Amino acid sequence: MTARMENIIGILLAVAVTAATLAFGGKALLDVLMRLAIFGLLALSLNILVGYTGLVSFGHAMFFGLGSYTFGLLMQSGAVSIPVAALLTLVAALVWGGVVGMFCIRLDDIYFSFLTLAFQMLLYSIIVGFVSLTGGDQGLMGGIPRPPFLGLDLTDPRQLFVVTMAVFVTCVLIIRQIVQSPFGFALRMIRDNAERARFLGLPVQRYKLIAFVLSGLFGSISGILMSLYVSGAYPNFAFWSTSGDVIFMIILGGITVFLGPLIGAAVFLLLNDNITRMTEHHGIVMGVVLLAVVLGLRKGFLDLLDDWWRARAGAVR
Amino acid sequence: MTVRLSIVGLMKRFGGVVASDNVTLDFAPGSLTAVIGPNGAGKTTFFNLITGKLKPDAGQILLDGVDIAGRSQSEIVRRGIGRAFQVASIFPRFTVEEALTAAVLTHRQQTSSMLRRFPLPLALARAREIMALAGLERVASTPSRFLSHGDQKLLDIALALALEPKVLLLDEPTAGMGPEERWQMIERVQTLWREVGMTLVFIEHDMDIVFKIAQTIRVLRYGKVLAEGTPDEIRSNADVIEAYLGTSLEASA
Amino acid sequence: MNAEALLGCFAAPACIVTQVSAGMIIGMLIFLVASGVTLIFGVLKVVNFAHGSFYMLGAYLALTVYGASGSYTLAVLAAVVGVGLFGTIFERFFMSRVYNADVLMQLLVCYAFILILDDVVKIVWGGDFLKMGMPREFALPPIKVWDGYVPPFYAFLTVFAVAIAVLVGALLRFTQFGKIVRAAAVNRQMVSVLGINTSLVYALIFGLGSMLAGLAGALAAPVRAAVPGMGFEILIECFIVTIIGGMGSMAGAFIAAIGIGLIRSFGSIGFPLASEGVMFAIMAIMLLVRPAGLFGRKAS
Ligand SMILES: Nc1ncnc2c1ncn2[C@@H]1O[C@H](COP(=O)(O)OP(=O)(O)OP(=O)(O)O)[C@@H](O)[C@H]1O
Ligand SMILES: [Mg+2]
Numbered sequence: 014m015t016a017r018m019e020n021i022i023g024i025l026l027a028v029a030v031t032a033a034t035l036a037f038g039g040k041a042l043l044d045v046l047m048r049l050a051i052f053g054l055l056a057l058s059l060n061i062l063v064g065y066t067g068l069v070s071f072g073h074a075m076f077f078g079l080g081s082y083t084f085g086l087l088m089q090s091g092a093v094s095i096p097v098a099a100l101l102t103l104v105a106a107l108v109w110g111g112v113v114g115m116f117c118i119r120l121d122d123i124y125f126s127f128l129t130l131a132f133q134m135l136l137y138s139i140i141v142g143f144v145s146l147t148g149g150d151q152g153l154m155g156g157i158p159r160p161p162f163l164g165l166d167l168t169d170p171r172q173l174f175v176v177t178m179a180v181f182v183t184c185v186l187i188i189r190q191i192v193q194s195p196f197g198f199a200l201r202m203i204r205d206n207a208e209r210a211r212f213l214g215l216p217v218q219r220y221k222l223i224a225f226v227l228s229g230l231f232g233s234i235s236g237i238l239m240s241l242y243v244s245g246a247y248p249n250f251a252f253w254s255t256s257g258d259v260i261f262m263i264i265l266g267g268i269t270v271f272l273g274p275l276i277g278a279a280v281f282l283l284l285n286d287n288i289t290r291m292t293e294h295h296g297i298v299m300g301v302v303l304l305a306v307v308l309g310l311r312k313g314f315l316d317l318l319d320d321w322w323r324a325r326a327g328a329v330r
Numbered sequence: 331m332t333v334r335l336s337i338v339g340l341m342k343r344f345g346g347v348v349a350s351d352n353v354t355l356d357f358a359p360g361s362l363t364a365v366i367g368p369n370g371a372g373k374t375t376f377f378n379l380i381t382g383k384l385k386p387d388a389g390q391i392l393l394d395g396v397d398i399a400g401r402s403q404s405e406i407v408r409r410g411i412g413r414a415f416q417v418a419s420i421f422p423r424f425t426v427e428e429a430l431t432a433a434v435l436t437h438r439q440q441t442s443s444m445l446r447r448f449p450l451p452l453a454l455a456r457a458r459e460i461m462a463l464a465g466l467e468r469v470a471s472t473p474s475r476f477l478s479h480g481d482q483k484l485l486d487i488a489l490a491l492a493l494e495p496k497v498l499l500l501d502e503p504t505a506g507m508g509p510e511e512r513w514q515m516i517e518r519v520q521t522l523w524r525e526v527g528m529t530l531v532f533i534e535h536d537m538d539i540v541f542k543i544a545q546t547i548r549v550l551r552y553g554k555v556l557a558e559g560t561p562d563e564i565r566s567n568a569d570v571i572e573a574y575l576g577t578s579l580e581a582s583a
Numbered sequence: 584m585n586a587e588a589l590l591g592c593f594a595a596p597a598c599i600v601t602q603v604s605a606g607m608i609i610g611m612l613i614f615l616v617a618s619g620v621t622l623i624f625g626v627l628k629v630v631n632f633a634h635g636s637f638y639m640l641g642a643y644l645a646l647t648v649y650g651a652s653g654s655y656t657l658a659v660l661a662a663v664v665g666v667g668l669f670g671t672i673f674e675r676f677f678m679s680r681v682y683n684a685d686v687l688m689q690l691l692v693c694y695a696f697i698l699i700l701d702d703v704v705k706i707v708w709g710g711d712f713l714k715m716g717m718p719r720e721f722a723l724p725p726i727k728v729w730d731g732y733v734p735p736f737y738a739f740l741t742v743f744a745v746a747i748a749v750l751v752g753a754l755l756r757f758t759q760f761g762k763i764v765r766a767a768a769v770n771r772q773m774v775s776v777l778g779i780n781t782s783l784v785y786a787l788i789f790g791l792g793s794m795l796a797g798l799a800g801a802l803a804a805p806v807r808a809a810v811p812g813m814g815f816e817i818l819i820e821c822f823i824v825t826i827i828g829g830m831g832s833m834a835g836a837f838i839a840a841i842g843i844g845l846i847r848s849f850g851s852i853g854f855p856l857a858s859e860g861v862m863f864a865i866m867a868i869m870l871l872v873r874p875a876g877l878f879g880r881k882a883s
Contacts, residue, residue: 015447016447063687069685069686069687069690071690116867116870116871119870119874120870120874122686123629123630123686123689123690124826124830126686126690127630127822127825127826128822128826128870130819130822131819131822131823131863131866132863134819135859135860135863138859139859139860142856142859143856190444190445190447191444193447193448194443194444194445194446194447194448195432195435195440195441195442195443195444195446195448195449195450196441196442196443196444197444197448198428198431198432198435198441198448198449199432199435199436199441199442201421201423201424201432202421202424202432202436204423205421205422205423205424206419206420206421206422208419209419209420209421209489210421210436211403211404212381212403212404212407212413212419213407213433213436213437213489213492213493214404214407214408214436214437214439214493215404215436215441216404220441253815257694257697257698260687260690260691260694261691261694264687264691268687269423294702294705294706295702296698296699296701296702296705297698297699297702297703299695299698300695300696300697300698300699300702301695301699303691303694303695303698304677304692304695307681307688307691307692307695308677308680308681308692311684311688
């Protein structure tokens with residue numbers, strides 16, 4: 014499929030879903046789709062690292078937290094409009110991702126996971142500790158002002174929904190483009206055999222850093238959408254359990270198929286909501302499901318499909 | 331005689347083991363050379379030193395007169411020394427065609443593009459050329475991890491070819507193959523060398539192969555150069571006979 | 584940042600003694616957990632991300648047994664044996680299945696157990712802070728050191744942790760078991776060719792590492808409140824310690840743990856908000872200057 018066809022199909026699909034939801038869906042469906050878009054984007058952005066570069070970040074929630082808090086604080090300051098705040102948030106994510114990434118990519122394998130986790134917990138402790146600015150445990154209180162811009166009023170849930178879907182589909186298409194570009198295949202080379210890639214003359218470290226930053230940028234966009242959606246920001250956005258959840262989503266859906274993480278996010282949210290409704294002991298049930306997937310299937314759902322497909326067609330994804 | 335690659339007084343110690351002991355050797359442009367020697371003679375170490383995987387303790391490695399000893403691996407690759415590994419080093423989830431295209435893109439420094447789609451047509455065309463050269467067209471769309479052992483080694487060599495090296499180092503291209511497969515492989519290598527015209531150095535344990543195809547032979551033992559010369563000279567060299575009869579013959583079979 | 588308070592403390596020997604002893608016990612607890620992680624990683628080449636949860640389990644087990652029996656000795660024993668057994672079962676039935684899988688899978692198995700154990704603890708012990716209080720055995724007058732006073736339990740904890748570390752070190756260095764373990768760490772195949780049951784060795788090592796976590800939990804119970812999620816906090820500190828100390832180095836972990844403990848304790852006076860930041864800064868500097876850590880041999 015050519016890039017243009019992908020883009021057209023993606024946009025048409027998003028428009029159709031958005032229009033249908035606005036026409037026939039109630040508030041509940043709106044909410045479900047909005048959360049799916051937010052967590053789907055978060056999972057897809059993490060998969061740039063996990064699935065395509067072979068770097069298992071266990072600290073991806075740092076970008077989610079960073080995005081929502083930076084954006085929320087900027088909006089609460091009242092000094093900037095929504096697009097400007099979003100842009101500044103991206104700059105913040107770029108800087109944070111660049112600096113943290115420089116440390117993290119020095120280590121491989123499990124140590125990379127440690128370090129990302131550690132930096133995420135650093136951000137978390139800053140958020141919780143810096144009470145005067147962030148509201149500490151309570152999160153950003155008082156709501157996030159959403160002054161109209163370009164004729165859009167994001168205090169209206171339906172308009173917010175449309176904007177969220179638009180941002181979501183744009184980001185997904187951009188990520189798709191990135192992973193299908195020569196750069197994306199260079200990342201796959203690193204994932205498959207970094208030593209050999211280095212020997213072909215690929216500047217492996219630099220590419221890892223770029224992948225880290227990109228993944229963080231999209232993660233922070235997801236954070237921005239989240240803070241708009243809940244009109245606030247909470248410390249658990251940057252907590253390890255959020256990082257764990259995102260990895261969980263990725264593994265549920267599968268890491269080798271582009272849309273795997275999105276499917277995973279859908280399955281995860283479904284599971285999560287139902288379990289929360291049925292029992293308090295959410296951790297046990299999720300843990301057991303996770304064990305079943307990891308030890309039973311050993312792969313995500315779409316990975317299994319993909320294996321079967323690749324055995325027939327045989328192309329790297 | 332013009333020289334492409336010239337090694338002067340190369341030293342490398344691992345604790346008590348001297349894996350490269352004052353090795354001095356020249357390789358002419360477009361030559362086909364075999365490096366032989368018993369297990370542990372320091373052959374792989376010799377390659378590791380040339381390609382920058384190991385830093386030499388002393389000595390020079392001159393590529394077209396420029397000393398590259400101690401430079402980074404990526405710089406040495408860029409200057410034109412390619413290598414395939416004793417154990418094939420490939421990209422398991424790439425198809426053969428994808429792997430070669432990616433290698434070509436890397437060599438042409440076109441991997442930084444995020445706006446275009448893989449594969450770029452020119453790189454793909456070049457990858458297909460290399461596949462034809464290496465005889466890998468039949469498995470073009472097979473994921474590398476499903477390839478036979480021999481094809482994996484061939485792909486490893488093809489990946490090195492993508493870098494258009496002036497010097498290509500092959501570490502035991504026939505290792506782990508059956509007799510028939512070996513000959514196919516070595517004929518492939520010979521054809522490649524003839525068609526591409528690079529300087530080719532290979533390590534090989536099978537003496538029939540070595541004496542049949544190498545123009546010149548270099549013998550290492552205990553990290554030292556024991557002998558060098560044409561196959562005929564080596565065959566009648568007293569030191570070499572002594573060395574191979576002295577050690578177990580299995581090592582040379 | 585409260586420089587005045589910090590300087591004030593440095594000027595008063597009593598304050599120094601209090602803070603150093605507090606720092607030492609924090610450091611020793613981190614060290615015990617980190618040494619378990621290091622031991623397991625050194626031999627099995629897997630990282631037990633759930634090790635902090637084992638520590639938590641140890642603390643709760645100790646609480647319960649102490650409450651029931653009134654004997655702290657029994658409480659420590661129960662935590663060590665209980666968590667050791669749990670670790671061995673965890674290794675046999677779960678971790679061993681993903682030894683050959685990639686890091687992601689190993690991490691997820693541990694993550695699943697972190698989720699499950701946190702919840703189990705909540706069900707059994709409730710979600711609130713639980714305190715053991717100073718065990719009866721240690722209801723003694725404080726020890727006078729220099730110009731200050733050290734609670735006897737603090738002194739005991741520090742000495743005991745060091746003794747255990749020395750003991751484990753000796754076990755690995757001087758016994759037949761230790762020889763096998765060290766050989767298995769280098770080359771598993773070779774050892775199993777020699778007719779040694781390496782699966783058993785792995786399970787034992789995992790059990791031993793878990794016992795260290797259980798012990799740390801039991802030692803923490805009198806001085807720290809137990810709460811679900813306490814495992815994760817120490818896990819992060821333990822990773823920082825492994826990175827600063829050098830991966831796989833017990834001596835490095837020991838020194839780094841004491842350092843972190845002291846920073847935590849003095850930081851609580853001088854820079855309460857930034858003590859976490861200082862820890863990370865040290866780790867970051869270490870990664871830049873000596874990526875292999877204090878005692879690490881080779882960068883990963
Ligand atoms: N990285 C290393 N560290 C320590 N010793 C090494 C290292 N690499 C090689 N050696 C030692 O150097 C000597 C030469 O090894 P090398 O691998 O170069 O031999 P070789 O000629 O390639 O042998 P083979 O025919 O078995 O492949 C051996 O004694 C080997 O043990
Ligand atoms: Mg060799």
